[in-house]
Amino acid sequence: MHILKIVVTGGAGFIGSNLCEYFLQQGYQVVCLDNLATGHMENMTEFIEHPAFTFIKGDIRDLETCRKAVEGADYVLHEAALGSVPRSIEDPLTTNEVNIGGFLNMLVAARDAGVKRFIYAASSSTYGDSKELPKVEEHIGRPLSPYAITKYVNELYADVFSKTYGMECVGLRYFNVFGKRQDPNGAYAAVIPLWVKQLLRGESPVINGDGSFSRDFTYIDNVIEANEKAMITPTELIRQRAKFYNLELSDDHAINLVFNVAFGGNTTLKALYKTLRDNLAFHDSRIATLEPVYGPERAGDIPHSQASILKAQRILEYAPKYDAAEGFRMACEWYWKNLK
Ligand SMILES: NC(=O)c1ccc[n+]([C@@H]2O[C@H](COP(=O)([O-])OP(=O)(O)OC[C@H]3O[C@@H](n4cnc5c(N)ncnc54)[C@H](O)[C@@H]3O)[C@@H](O)[C@H]2O)c1
Numbered sequence: 001m002h003i004l005k006i007v008v009t010g011g012a013g014f015i016g017s018n019l020c021e022y023f024l025q026q027g028y029q030v031v032c033l034d035n036l037a038t039g040h041m042e043n044m045t046e047f048i049e050h051p052a053f054t055f056i057k058g059d060i061r062d063l064e065t066c067r068k069a070v071e072g073a074d075y076v077l078h079e080a081a082l083g084s085v086p087r088s089i090e091d092p093l094t095t096n097e098v099n100i101g102g103f104l105n106m107l108v109a110a111r112d113a114g115v116k117r118f119i120y121a122a123s124s125s126t127y128g129d130s131k132e133l134p135k136v137e138e139h140i141g142r143p144l145s146p147y148a149i150t151k152y153v154n155e156l157y158a159d160v161f162s163k164t165y166g167m168e169c170v171g172l173r174y175f176n177v178f179g180k181r182q183d184p185n186g187a188y189a190a191v192i193p194l195w196v197k198q199l200l201r202g203e204s205p206v207i208n209g210d211g212s213f214s215r216d217f218t219y220i221d222n223v224i225e226a227n228e229k230a231m232i233t234p235t236e237l238i239r240q241r242a243k244f245y246n247l248e249l250s251d252d253h254a255i256n257l258v259f260n261v262a263f264g265g266n267t268t269l270k271a272l273y274k275t276l277r278d279n280l281a282f283h284d285s286r287i288a289t290l291e292p293v294y295g296p297e298r299a300g301d302i303p304h305s306q307a308s309i310l311k312a313q314r315i316l317e318y319a320p321k322y323d324a325a326e327g328f329r330m331a332c333e334w335y336w337k338n339l340k
Pocket of ligand 1: 009010011012013014015016033034035036037038039040058059060061078079080081082083084098102121122123124173174175176177178183
């Protein structure tokens with residue numbers, strides 16, 4: 001029997017390692033390609049010895065490495081990229097090389113290897129300066145950072161590859177993902193692990209702006225579900241559902257779709273701070289008295305971000321199980337056990 005093989009790029013990172021772990025549990029063969037730029041070997045501790053797992057330490061900027069990784073693969077889940085808006089503002093060149101050059105290498109390698117579907121991490125940053133809420137896939141604004149440009153260019157390339165070479169592509173626009181293994185360290189740490197780390201150390205986190213900015217924080221398990229459904233939903237079913245919901249899909253081309261991946265809620269930074277503090281104070285009551293410090297707003301930040309998830313619900317039957325509050329609780333539990 002052929003065991004389906006998935007290539008997860010960026011599998012030593014936060015989202016990628018969670019995907020590797022899950023798909024190994026589901027009985028797939030998993031190949032991880034990662035250069036450990038922001039990922040860590042420790043993220044793979046729980047499955048590195050799994051007989052169906054292969055780790056390739058390599059860079060997606062090298063086409064031959066990408067080709068080696070996708071040999072005989074059925075699906076690609078492309079997560080490798082340099083994340084963070086501030087990083088891209090400080091170093092747009094490297095962000096561009098990895099996020100666009102590396103993406104194109106993976107597309108070419110996947111095309112030549114004849115993979116069934118190429119699923120990639122897109123981003124809510126593609127909504128840019130659009131003020132419309134909730135965010136609907138078809139209405140985007142102008143990018144606010146080099147990072148946002150790279151993620152949008154990924155979508156454009158996927159579109160052209162599906163039209164030109166008949167490749168099936170699905171872009172998943174993640175909205176502020178959080179959960180176990182998200183890195184609390186480094187200059188570009190995401191807000192949740194950063195604040196949790198600071199609270200656990202008895203330090204006061206900084207809220208950029210007045211705390212009224214809001215986000216559609218998305219628990220990692222919802223992201224895993226979206227990837228699985230994007231991978232296994234048959235093309236014919238996608239076409240039927242798209243027709244039913246009057247979503248335009250060309251009959252002549254392979255499918256190319258982009259979906260918001262979120263819970264569909266919104267949490268202000270102020271509320272996030274309070275929730276994280278309360279969850280951690282449950283373990284250590286000294287944390288309950290820590291007050292945040294307010295700092296200046298950050299360049300490139302979108303004031304509010306909330307997704308419509310209707311398209312993924314309709315076409316992929318995406319049904320996220322964890323709201324933000326439940327996710328915050330589980331993430332705090334994990335950090336309490338693993339970071340202290
Ligand atoms: N975390 C979020 O909230 C979020 C939101 C939107 C989109 N995304 C996207 O999801 C993907 C995963 O993000 P994450 O949060 O897990 O970040 P992460 O930094 O934890 O993971 C990225 C992984 O890619 C690897 N990588 C970077 N450059 C590479 C290269 N040149 N060659 C090979 N591997 C390389 C890193 O070592 C790391 O393991 C990224 O594409 C990111 O842009 C994340």
